[in-house]
Amino acid sequence: MSLHRPDALSGRAAIAGIGATEFSKDSGRSELKLAVEAVHTALDDAGLSPADVDGLVTFTMDTTPEITLAQAAGIGELSFFSRVHYGGGAACATVQQAALAVATGVAEVVVCYRAFNERSGRRFGSGVQERQPSAEGAALGWNLPFGLLTPASWVAMAAQRYLHTYGLTPEAFGHVAVTGRRHAARNPAAYFHGKPITLDDHAASRWIVEPLRLLDCCQETDGGQALVVTTPERARDLRRPPALITAAAQGAGRAQEQMTSFYRDGLTGLPEMNVVARQLWRTSRLTPADIDVAILYDHFTPFVLLQLEEFGFCAPGEAADFVAADALPLNTHGGQLGEAYLHGMNGIAEAVRQLRGTSPNQTPDATHVLVTAGTGVPTSGLVLSRDGAGAPDGSSDSAPGGPPDGP
Amino acid sequence: MTAMTATGGSEERAGAGGAGEGTATRGLYERLKAYEGRPAATAGVGKDPVNAAMIRHWCEAMGDVNPAYEGPDAIAPPTMLQAWTMGGLSGHQGRSGAYDELSALLDGAGYAAVVATDCEQEYLRPLRPGDQITFDAVIESVSERKTTKLGTGHFVTTRMDIRANGELAGTHRFRILKYAPPPARRKGPPTAQPQPQSQPQMQSQMRVQVQALAKARRPRPVINRDNAGFWEGVSRHTLLIQRCGGCRTLRFPWLPGCQACGSPEWDTVEASGTGTVYSYVVMHHPPFPAFDPPYAVGLIELAEGVRMVSNVIGVPYDKVRIGMPVRLEFRCVDEELELPVFRVDETLQRPVSRGEG
Ligand SMILES: [Zn+2]
Numbered sequence: 125m126s127l128h129r130p131d132a133l134s135g136r137a138a139i140a141g142i143g144a145t146e147f148s149k150d151s152g153r154s155e156l157k158l159a160v161e162a163v164h165t166a167l168d169d170a171g172l173s174p175a176d177v178d179g180l181v182t183f184t185m186d187t188t189p190e191i192t193l194a195q196a197a198g199i200g201e202l203s204f205f206s207r208v209h210y211g212g213g214a215a216c217a218t219v220q221q222a223a224l225a226v227a228t229g230v231a232e233v234v235v236c237y238r239a240f241n242e243r244s245g246r247r248f249g250s251g252v253q254e255r256q257p258s259a260e261g262a263a264l265g266w267n268l269p270f271g272l273l274t275p276a277s278w279v280a281m282a283a284q285r286y287l288h289t290y291g292l293t294p295e296a297f298g299h300v301a302v303t304g305r306r307h308a309a310r311n312p313a314a315y316f317h318g319k320p321i322t323l324d325d326h327a328a329s330r331w332i333v334e335p336l337r338l339l340d341c342c343q344e345t346d347g348g349q350a351l352v353v354t355t356p357e358r359a360r361d362l363r364r365p366p367a368l369i370t371a372a373a374q375g376a377g378r379a380q381e382q383m384t385s386f387y388r389d390g391l392t393g394l395p396e397m398n399v400v401a402r403q404l405w406r407t408s409r410l411t412p413a414d415i416d417v418a419i420l421y422d423h424f425t426p427f428v429l430l431q432l433e434e435f436g437f438c439a440p441g442e443a444a445d446f447v448a449a450d451a452l453p454l455n456t457h458g459g460q461l462g463e464a465y466l467h468g469m470n471g472i473a474e475a476v477r478q479l480r481g482t483s484p485n486q487t488p489d490a491t492h493v494l495v496t497a498g499t500g501v502p503t504s505g506l507v508l509s510r511d512g513a514g515a516p517d518g519s520s521d522s523a524p525g526g527p528p529d530g531p
Numbered sequence: 532m533t534a535m536t537a538t539g540g541s542e543e544r545a546g547a548g549g550a551g552e553g554t555a556t557r558g559l560y561e562r563l564k565a566y567e568g569r570p571a572a573t574a575g576v577g578k579d580p581v582n583a584a585m586i587r588h589w590c591e592a593m594g595d596v597n598p599a600y601e602g603p604d605a606i607a608p609p610t611m612l613q614a615w616t617m618g619g620l621s622g623h624q625g626r627s628g629a630y631d632e633l634s635a636l637l638d639g640a641g642y643a644a645v646v647a648t649d650c651e652q653e654y655l656r657p658l659r660p661g662d663q664i665t666f667d668a669v670i671e672s673v674s675e676r677k678t679t680k681l682g683t684g685h686f687v688t689t690r691m692d693i694r695a696n697g698e699l700a701g702t703h704r705f706r707i708l709k710y711a712p713p714p715a716r717r718k719g720p721p722t723a724q725p726q727p728q729s730q731p732q733m734q735s736q737m738r739v740q741v742q743a744l745a746k747a748r749r750p751r752p753v754i755n756r757d758n759a760g761f762w763e764g765v766s767r768h769t770l771l772i773q774r775c776g777g778c779r780t781l782r783f784p785w786l787p788g789c790q791a792c793g794s795p796e797w798d799t800v801e802a803s804g805t806g807t808v809y810s811y812v813v814m815h816h817p818p819f820p821a822f823d824p825p826y827a828v829g830l831i832e833l834a835e836g837v838r839m840v841s842n843v844i845g846v847p848y849d850k851v852r853i854g855m856p857v858r859l860e861f862r863c864v865d866e867e868l869e870l871p872v873f874r875v876d877e878t879l880q881r882p883v884s885r886g887e888g
Contacts, residue, residue, distance in 0.1 A: 250817060256599050257755035265753020266784050267840045269870055272828045273819060277812050281830055285810040288853045334813035379790055386830050387783060387838050391810060
């Protein structure tokens with residue numbers, strides 16, 4: 125990852141397998157068991173066995189240590205294990221970590237996983253009422269005595285300013301919700317399979333934290349998702365066509381906080397995602413016009429709009445119209461609003477399906493897919509490509525697409 | 532901090548004195564009453580300093596997996612307060628004669644049975660590994676004669692003040708009923724008289740109740756060495772903004788260095804107290820016991836240019852708007868917590884908002 129130059133990771137690793145448990149509201153089993161099941165399913169998908177795995181990556185928030193997963197999944201020695209912090213912001217970064225490991229030979233087959241009983245166990249939506257006086261706890265602590273206690277409320281604070289700045293109403297967020305649920309309705313794996321919504325449904329749903337309504341908030345889910353990363357050479361010999369990692373990036377902004385970046389200039393952008401966007405465009409040599417499908421992290425609808433603007437798909441303040449126009453296949457699995465809230469990992473799997481041609485809402489000949497991780501937190505992103513696609517003609521290091529570089 | 536009541540095994544029937552309220556009884560009550568204010572234990576010293584091993588054992592016994600109680604920044608579970616004062620197998624030290632005399636007096640009057648009824652704990656500061664515990668206890672009150680389902684007797688309340696390194700860290704009130712079981716129930720001996728402190732059931736009730744009531748108060752500020760100066764300022768009714776000693780940039784939230792230039796040098800400036808609503812939300816769901824939804828939370832941009840999250844008062848929750856001028860006030864939200872809040876003040880000239888979007 126670089127702030128100023130293309131990096132050397134492009135095309136040096138691939139996603140060879142994807143696997144998930146069912147997505148439910150009460151899995152009836154442990155988070156460890158969910159993780160093991162997802163990992164086994166992903167390895168089966170790739171045509172690999174647990175004995176092939178020598179690296180594991182997960183989230184710092186995950187309750188299943190790499191070593192315990194290895195024990196329970198039949199995985200032996202590990203030469204690489206890593207965890208990424210900042211909640212859902214870790215999702216694409218787990219793949220970046222895996223890609224770094226396989227590209228450098230530190231490991232050969234790395235499995236990224238995330239599993240939790242986020243609905244039947246600890247629900248993030250239930251909020252935070254105390255934190256320890258660490259630096260991290262103190263940062264969130266400024267909000268607590270005043271009653272700003274939930275992820276929805278932290279997003280809503282920025283969303284309100286966004287609406288105000290561009291003269292919009294909360295209905296602007298409805299297009300994202302409707303799009304996700306439309307796709308979920310046709311996805312048998314989605315929790316909201318067969319249950320599309322309308323803009324009227326969105327506008328009539330109850331307030332959670334104004335200006336966010338119930339249908340602006342993703343569901344909460346029990347489940348697990350795993351991804352198998354290896355070298356392109358090895359991936360080509362496996363069961364499925366590889367999804368090449370064309371670019372992978374992490375990003376944190378100036379004056380970054382976790383969900384409560386209220387103190388930096390403006391609340392209408394996601395500067396951390398701008399860091400990711402610049403690097404993905406620079407390294408992939410792609411522009412927004414080259415992207416066939418975007419899987420944009422949608423724990424809450426407003427930040428999907430901000431992401432479209434940060435990546436340069438449309439101008440600031442215009443993303444709601446952009447989504448309404450259906451100009452870009454977006455969250456074709458149904459997103460976390462419609463399929464499942466798997467901390468962004470299920471979105472990466474959907475990007476792989478698009479490149480394989482197996483999405484429930486397939487975009488014909490999808491070649492380049494953009495995937496992003498958690499918003500409002502330090503985050504990450506990926507551009508995944510069909511094997512052999514390469515970069516489009518006419519690109520160059522000096523003329524990347526997307527938004528202008530920041531300072 | 533937290534008052535609680537856990538009903539341990541008796542159900543008080545208030546005012547059910549009934550017969551036998553004779554002179555002899557009154558005389559006894561006066562003698563009992565004389566023990567109020569007398570020490571129950573003096574200069575007690577915790578047998579062990581607060582330590583990680585006992586915290587771990589406690590958490591395992593309680594099934595408490597709160598991460599606050601482990602790791603380098605661990606605190607002791609607040610409800611362990613009394614545990615640090617216990618004598619353990621080797622017995623108590625420092626128990627006063629007064630308490631034993633009172634017990635003997637009640638025994639002699641026929642109230643030989645005892646049951647723990649409830650306790651209350653207040654927490655003034657967290658206990659951390661290494662804290663040296665000292666404590667004193669006083670007989671706080673002896674009730675009039677009461678008749679309960681268990682029998683007739685007197686409630687005795689003791690209050691223990693627990694200190695960490697000499698600083699008051701919490702208080703523990705413990706109430707027992709010394710009673711005479713009614714004859715009809717005297718099939719066996721007056722039921723067991725365990726040291727109430729060692730009853731696991733009691734402890735678990737305490738824990739549940741303490742948590743339930745703790746939630747009825749607003750979340751506490753998260754105060755550490757890097758931001759304590761802000762809250763000290765609040766206690767003096769000043770809102771302090773940090774100012775970099777290198778580049779003079781004002782900053783909020785409080786941090787030990789400057790994001791603009793990295794300088795560790797800083798002082799503070801007192802906010803003028805005026806500002807505007809930069810953004811706001813209205814909280815509807817989920818409900819939190821300490822708050823009454825719907826309620827508004829604002830992001831206030833101070834006249835000095837920094838922002839902070841606070842509450843907007845003076846208008847209903849549905850009338851808060853971006854750009855409203857506000858003025859600082861300090862508001863006590865409970866007996867311990869005072870917060871800087873902002874009252875909408877349309878008489879203020881609207882300051883120009885910093886930047887845009
Ligand atoms: Zn400075």
